[in-house]
């Protein structure tokens with residue numbers, strides 16, 4: 001019998017990756033239209049807290065898989081363990097969030113099972129018995145619908161920011177947590193993971209920031225970034241940027257938003273002097289509220305903005321900063 005939809009929960013050092021909750025929302029929405037049961041699986045060592053946290057959500061069951069070989073992430077052990085879990089549970093669909101780790105091991109897992117992997121999806125729709133997934137191609141210029149014709153399970157990953165983690169439904173009662181045994185004795189772990197390090201000293205995970213103030217080429221020169229820093233400090237926001245700003249080394253690369261930077265979905269995204277090129281937009285379009293400031297009323301960023309201010313940022317930003325400070329009583 002099929003176990004419905006199985007969601008892979010990503011954790012690092014016993015801490016849940018927030019994008020797993022976004023994919024949980026996708027899974028819950030699919031299940032609401034298909035009637036599938038939904039369960040989740042988490043791998044590692046010392047994962048009780050993550051399992052309990054996820055079990056509070058609306059899920060039929062949370063499976064935990066603990067093994068010495070899963071203490072630190074390696075693609076070999078993850079593929080070995082998940083292959084056994086999937087063979088045991090026989091789900092109709094296996095869902096992941098499209099993280100770097102998933103990109104590392106999931107293609108190998110699906111190939112090992114001879115299945116299709118529909119990657120980096122942004123939405124789905126139900127068409128009869130088929131779940132049709134939408135994914136972007138050509139740097140986000142075109143959306144394509146993908147229907148999987150091979151036998152289940154279907155493997156699918158969702159892009160960060162496609163669904164809102166805070167909309168995950170909570171269950172009436174916590175889901176049962178069940179430990180699943182796997183035998184990894186024959187799994188040859190061929191990589192040894194070194195301690196994690198941050199390439200840039202200031203490396204920041206913008207995906208976790210609720211408020212983002214992003215600047216583009218409209219800022220004109222590096223020294224002008226100071227006015228944006230003042231606004232961000234007053235708002236308690238993180239600074240981000242379009243690619244030219246990072247290419248010019250005016251801000252570090254880890255602040256870049258877009259197809260070759262981070263994908264974010266904060267509560268508020270303030271786009272200042274950013275034109276709204278598709279490569280930038282794919283990284284921020286799922287923000288809950290987008291406010292754009294641009295002197296060109298025809299700038300494409302206004303197409304996706306909830307609020308737009310047409311004007312010169314050098315007039316608007318200092319005035320905005322002063323208002324924010326006034327509102328805070330500073």
Ligand SMILES: Cc1cc2nc3c(=O)[nH]c(=O)nc-3n(C[C@H](O)[C@H](O)[C@H](O)COP(=O)(O)OP(=O)(O)OC[C@H]3O[C@@H](n4cnc5c(N)ncnc54)[C@H](O)[C@@H]3O)c2cc1C
Pocket residue numbers: 139215216217218219241242243244245256257258259260261272273274275276277278279280283293294295296299311312313314
């Ligand atoms: C393969 C590839 C990958 C890419 N990846 C990314 C990516 O990850 N992220 C990314 O951002 N880009 C990326 N790009 C680049 C992207 O195509 C755009 O060139 C870039 O996003 C433009 O940045 P911008 O909006 O800051 O600059 P511009 O397009 O030059 O826009 C500047 C805007 O500022 C406004 N402006 C100027 N002066 C003022 C002022 N005084 N007050 C108010 N507004 C003002 C202008 O009206 C204009 O709209 C990529 C491109 C390619 C080909």
